[in-house]
Amino acid sequence: MKQLFFLVLLLGPIYLSGQKSIQKASSTFNNNLELRVGYFGNNIWNPGLIVTPEYTIEKWTKEKKGKTKIRQVVGNANLGFFWNPQTHVGTFTSLGLAYRKTNNKKIQTTIGINPLGYYRAFLHETYEVSNEGIVTSKPLASRGYFAPSIIIGIGKKKTKRNWFFNIHFMLLNKYNLGNQSLGSIEYGYRFGGKN
Amino acid sequence: MDYKYFFFLPLLLCLSCQKEDLNNLEDSFTVRRNGADMPAYVYGNATNKNFLVYLHGGPGGTGLGIRSGWQETIEDQYGVVYWDQRGSGMSQGHLSEDNLNVTEIIKDVTALVQVLKHKYGEDINLFLMGHSWGGTLGSAVLTADNGAAQDLFKGWIHASAGYDWCQIWIEEIDNFKSIAEAQIGQGNEVAYWESGIELANDIDAASCQDFRLNTEGYKAEGILQNSGVINPHDTSSPFFQSEIFKNNQSITNRNLVKTNAFFDKELPTLDLTDDLPMITLPTLVLHGKYDLAVPHTIGVSYYENIGSTEKEMVSFEKSGHQLHSTESAAFAAAVLAFMERYK
Numbered sequence: 001m002k003q004l005f006f007l008v009l010l011l012g013p014i015y016l017s018g019q020k021s022i023q024k025a026s027s028t029f030n031n032n033l034e035l036r037v038g039y040f041g042n043n044i045w046n047p048g049l050i051v052t053p054e055y056t057i058e059k060w061t062k063e064k065k066g067k068t069k070i071r072q073v074v075g076n077a078n079l080g081f082f083w084n085p086q087t088h089v090g091t092f093t094s095l096g097l098a099y100r101k102t103n104n105k106k107i108q109t110t111i112g113i114n115p116l117g118y119y120r121a122f123l124h125e126t127y128e129v130s131n132e133g134i135v136t137s138k139p140l141a142s143r144g145y146f147a148p149s150i151i152i153g154i155g156k157k158k159t160k161r162n163w164f165f166n167i168h169f170m171l172l173n174k175y176n177l178g179n180q181s182l183g184s185i186e187y188g189y190r191f192g193g194k195n
Numbered sequence: 196m197d198y199k200y201f202f203f204l205p206l207l208l209c210l211s212c213q214k215e216d217l218n219n220l221e222d223s224f225t226v227r228r229n230g231a232d233m234p235a236y237v238y239g240n241a242t243n244k245n246f247l248v249y250l251h252g253g254p255g256g257t258g259l260g261i262r263s264g265w266q267e268t269i270e271d272q273y274g275v276v277y278w279d280q281r282g283s284g285m286s287q288g289h290l291s292e293d294n295l296n297v298t299e300i301i302k303d304v305t306a307l308v309q310v311l312k313h314k315y316g317e318d319i320n321l322f323l324m325g326h327s328w329g330g331t332l333g334s335a336v337l338t339a340d341n342g343a344a345q346d347l348f349k350g351w352i353h354a355s356a357g358y359d360w361c362q363i364w365i366e367e368i369d370n371f372k373s374i375a376e377a378q379i380g381q382g383n384e385v386a387y388w389e390s391g392i393e394l395a396n397d398i399d400a401a402s403c404q405d406f407r408l409n410t411e412g413y414k415a416e417g418i419l420q421n422s423g424v425i426n427p428h429d430t431s432s433p434f435f436q437s438e439i440f441k442n443n444q445s446i447t448n449r450n451l452v453k454t455n456a457f458f459d460k461e462l463p464t465l466d467l468t469d470d471l472p473m474i475t476l477p478t479l480v481l482h483g484k485y486d487l488a489v490p491h492t493i494g495v496s497y498y499e500n501i502g503s504t505e506k507e508m509v510s511f512e513k514s515g516h517q518l519h520s521t522e523s524a525a526f527a528a529a530v531l532a533f534m535e536r537y538k
Contacts, residue, residue, distance in 0.1 A: 045440075086223050086285065123225045126225040126232070127226060129226060129309055141227060176282050176286070176287060176450060177457055
C-alpha cells in the first residue's frame with residue numbers, strides 16, 4: 001500500500017503535465033483554425049455557397065512606429081456549389097495555401113492558390129441517346145473535371161468575425177476542346193480563431 | 196431502397212426547377228450523346244404539339260443567341276427549341292476530331308428529335324430552322340442518308356445560309372465590292388468603302404482559309420446601319436431573358452473561338468451542291484439583301500436548286516446577316532405564316 005502511494009506520488013505530476021500539453025496543443029490548434037462561410041456567385045448571379053476551413057500555418061507580426069502589421073500563411077480546403085438555373089448545379093472542392101496581409105487598420109488582403117481541385121457539374125433533366133437511337137433518362141447525370149483555382153480578396157479583421165470579398169477563378173481541365181475558366185465572387189464572414 | 200437519392204434530394208430539387216405548363220413552356224433539358232452534353236431550352240406554347248427546332252450559327256454559336264424580340268410572336272403559338280450544338284453555347288464534354296465533326300452533329304440533331312418525341316410525345320409536329328452555319332447544318336441533316344431525316348419534319352426554314360463553304364468566300368468578294376461601290380456612289384463613308392475594296396481585291400478566296408473579308412463584313416454591316424441602309428438591331432428583349440444573362444459568357448465565347456477554329460479544317464470540304472435536289476420538304480428561304488457574311492446571291496441559288504415544289508423565298512431589304520434582329524417583325528411574320536400553312 002505504501003509502495004502504491006509513493007508510485008502515485010511519483011507518476012502523478014508526470015501524468016498531469018502530459019494532460020496540460022494535450023490541452024495546450026488543442027488550444028493552439030483552435031486559435032489557428034477559422035471557418036470561412038460565404039455566398040458563392042458563379043458569373044456573379046448564379047447563386048451558391050462556399051465553406052472553407054482555414055488553418056494558420058505560419059504568422060509574423062511586425063510592429064513599427066506604433067503600427068502593427070500581420071502576415072500569415074494559411075492552409076485551406078473548400079467545399080462549395082452553385083446553381084445555374086438553365087443547365088446544371090456545379091459542385092467543387094479544392095486544397096491549397098493562401099498568403100494574407102493585415103495592416104494597421106485591420107484591412108486584410110489575401111492571395112491564394114489551390115492546385116488540387118475537382119469540379120463536377122450535375123446536369124438538369126438529361127436524356128442519353130444510344131447509337132441505336134434508344135433514349136434513356138439519366139437522373140443526376142454529371143461530368144467531372146480537374147479544377148485548380150486561385151483567389152484574390154480583401155476583407156477586414158474584427159473582434160468576433162471578419163468579413164471578406166474574394167474573386168475566385170477555377171480552371172476546368174479538358175472542357176470541350178481545351179481548358180475553361182470559371183470566374184466567381186465570394187463574400188461572407190470568417191469565424192473562430194484568435195489570430 | 197436506395198437511400199442515396201435522399202441525400203441528393205436538395206440537388207434534385209434545384210435540377211428540376213422548370214416550368215412545364217405546355218401553354219407557357221419554360222423548360223430545359225440535356226441531350227447526352229457520344230461524349231457531349233448538349234442543353235436545349237424550350238419556350239412557348241406547345242399545347243397543339245407544334246415545335247420549331249432552331250439550329251444556331253457559328254459553328255460554335257449559341258441556341259439562345261437568336262432570341263432578340265421576334266420570338267415572342269412565334270412562342271405565342273408554338274414551342275421553340277433552342278439547342279446548343281456540341282462544343283457550342285453551354286455544351287460540355289470531352290471533344291476531339293473523333294467526336295467533333297459534321298457527321299456527329301448531324302446525328303446529334305436526330306438524337307435531339309428523339310428526345311423531344313420521348314418527352315413531349317410521338318405525335319408532335321416539328322419544323323426545322325437554321326441560321327447561317329445552322330442553315331448549312333440543316334441542309335446536311337436533310338440530305339444525309341438519302342434524305343431520311345426529312346420524314347421527321349413538316350417544313351424547313353433556311354436563313355442567311357450557304358451550302359458550299361468555299362463558294363461563300365468566292366462570292367463574298369464581288370458582293371462586298373458591289374455594295375461598297377453603291378455606297379461610294381451615294382457618298383456614304385467613302386473612305387471606309389474604298390479601303391474595303393482594297394481588302395476585297397487582296398483576298399485569296401481559292402484557299403478557302405482567308406476569312407478577313409468575312410470578319411470585315413460584320414464591321415461593314417455596322418457601317419451600313421450607321422448610314423441607315425440596314426435597320427438597327429431589335430433590343431426589345433429584357434436583359435433577364437437575354438442570352439447574355441442566361442448563359443455564362445466566358446464559356447460561350449471560348450466555345451465559339453475554339454470550335455469555330457476547329458472546323459476550319461473540315462468545312463472547306465463541305466459542298467452540298469449536288470445534294471440540294473434531294474431536299475423536297477416544304478422550304479422557306481430567308482435572306483438579307485445586304486448580307487456581307489453569306490451573300491444574298493447564295494440564298495437565291497439555294498432556293499433555285501433545291502428539289503422542293505413547295506418553296507418560297509423572302510428577301511429582307513433592310514437587313515444584313517442578322518435579319519431576325521434587324522427586321523424582327525417581318526422575320527416572325529414570314530416564319531409564322533410558313534408554319535401555319537404546313538403544320
